[in-house]
Amino acid sequence: MTDFFVMKPGETAAPLPPGPVLCAGSADMRRIHRFFLWAYEEAPGLVRSVKPGDTARSAEVGDVLSNFDKGLLVHHEGEDLLMYPTLAERAPACALHVEQMLQQHRQVAELVDALEPLRTRWIETADAGVGGELAHTYEDLSTVLQTHLRREVTEVMPAVDRVLTEAELTKVGQHGIDTLDRKLLLSYLGMILAANPEGERKELFVQMPLPVRILYRVVGRRMYRRRYADLFPGRPIPAAL
Numbered sequence: 001m002t003d004f005f006v007m008k009p010g011e012t013a014a015p016l017p018p019g020p021v022l023c024a025g026s027a028d029m030r031r032i033h034r035f036f037l038w039a040y041e042e043a044p045g046l047v048r049s050v051k052p053g054d055t056a057r058s059a060e061v062g063d064v065l066s067n068f069d070k071g072l073l074v075h076h077e078g079e080d081l082l083m084y085p086t087l088a089e090r091a092p093a094c095a096l097h098v099e100q101m102l103q104q105h106r107q108v109a110e111l112v113d114a115l116e117p118l119r120t121r122w123i124e125t126a127d128a129g130v131g132g133e134l135a136h137t138y139e140d141l142s143t144v145l146q147t148h149l150r151r152e153v154t155e156v157m158p159a160v161d162r163v164l165t166e167a168e169l170t171k172v173g174q175h176g177i178d179t180l181d182r183k184l185l186l187s188y189l190g191m192i193l194a195a196n197p198e199g200e201r202k203e204l205f206v207q208m209p210l211p212v213r214i215l216y217r218v219v220g221r222r223m224y225r226r227r228y229a230d231l232f233p234g235r236p237i238p239a240a241l
């Protein structure tokens with residue numbers, strides 16, 4: 001499998017601050033970004049899989065999509081509050097890259113804002129026209145994310161690895177865990193794990209709070225399998241943990 005996180009011609013990474021690597025930010029970011037890349041690649045097809053007027057399914061799919069959006073915004077919020085200000089302060093030479101990433105976050109937020117009212121109307125009506133517009137807007141968001149989620153890893157995270165301590169990096173991830181409802185996190189954990197290569201799932205899993213890990217083994221894995229089967233009928237269910 002080729003690595004998605006590679007720089008393209010013409011792209012330049014932020015200058016590396018001197019000093020040793022202090023945290024494993026690049027690795028952590030890759031793992032969570034793989035989930036969002038997968039989710040938004042699937043989103044347009046999920047919308048189109050709902051037959052006009054089938055409001056039971058539009059409600060089910062719409063709820064999942066709204067949780068993807070919530071997770072994405074919270075992920076960016078954690079970075080905006082706890083990662084980029086520290087990077088800008090400790091590595092002033094990265095200012096241009098910081099501004100580019102924050103600008104991409106704003107672009108994502110605008111698209112998510114545009115999705116919200118469309119999705120609400122579509123959930124209520126499963127109207128074909130609204131669904132078409134919704135699917136199209138999710139395609140636009142996916143396109144923006146294919147660039148942003150890749151470039152944040154390739155251009156910015158190597159610098160972050162050298163300015164944030166492991167404890168500070170943990171706080172960035174913790175922001176998401178604390179902000180999102182634990183039950184919600186539990187019910188999507190299987191998808192997050194499944195989006196990652198086998199070797200990295202365990203490393204991601206151990207970063208989850210212990211109660212979430214225990215509950216995943218008891219109920220979360222089943223929730224994942226059931227939800228996947230409902231969303232993608234007939235597809236084999238990808239391995240999680």
Ligand SMILES: [Fe+2]
Nearest residue numbers: 029075079152
């Ligand atoms: Fe990120």
